[in-house]
Amino acid sequence: MTTNRTFTMIKPDAVADGHTGAIIQLIEAAGFRIVAIKKTQLSADRAGQFYAVHQERPFYGDLCQYMSSGAIVPMILEKENAVADFRALIGATNPEQAAEGTIRKKFAKSVQANAIHGSDSDENAAIEGSFFFADLEKF
Numbered sequence: 236m237t238t239n240r241t242f243t244m245i246k247p248d249a250v251a252d253g254h255t256g257a258i259i260q261l262i263e264a265a266g267f268r269i270v271a272i273k274k275t276q277l278s279a280d281r282a283g284q285f286y287a288v289h290q291e292r293p294f295y296g297d298l299c300q301y302m303s304s305g306a307i308v309p310m311i312l313e314k315e316n317a318v319a320d321f322r323a324l325i326g327a328t329n330p331e332q333a334a335e336g337t338i339r340k341k342f343a344k345s346v347q348a349n350a351i352h353g354s355d356s357d358e359n360a361a362i363e364g365s366f367f368f369a370d371l372e373k374f
């Protein structure tokens with residue numbers, strides 16, 4: 236296994252509900268090191284750019300509206316096997332299918348408002364991290 240990075244965002248529902256601290260605690264307890272972190276809000280246009288891969292999907296418009304509806308907390312995280320281990324920590328996209336103990340099982344409200352994002356590959360983790368953070372913001 237190699238030490239590498241993944242990208243995550245705590246989504247608007249979880250930030251608005253006051254779960255930011257609890258989610259960060261779970262992430263750090265699972266062995267991830269925070270390389271970069273901020274609190275920000277996406278415009279609908281920027282949410283659309285971030286999720287451009289989904290633009291043909293029926294839920295794309297709703298997703299962009301939801302992701303720009305409030306503050307989010309994007310982070311770059313570092314750990315051995317970061318991408319796969321983080322996907323395991325957050326659980327399935329649909330919280331009804333998420334395993335016990337996962338972040339989505341604990342905090343997600345629906346398949347859309349599912350509390351947290353996790354990159355699905357090393358390549359996307361690098362692209363998504365650069366979408367939010369300049370090199371000088373990564374430590």
Ligand SMILES: Nc1ncnc2c1ncn2[C@@H]1O[C@H](COP(=O)(O)OP(=O)(O)OP(=O)(O)O)[C@@H](O)[C@H]1O
Nearest residue numbers: 289294298327328346347348349351352353354355
């Ligand atoms: N059927 C759906 N209805 C509404 N929203 C959806 C649906 N499927 C996915 N989404 C939303 O789009 C996001 C991206 O979908 P994707 O299939 O990439 O899931 P994921 O990889 O688990 O999620 P993410 O990319 O946020 O980590 C989901 O996290 C969710 O917020």
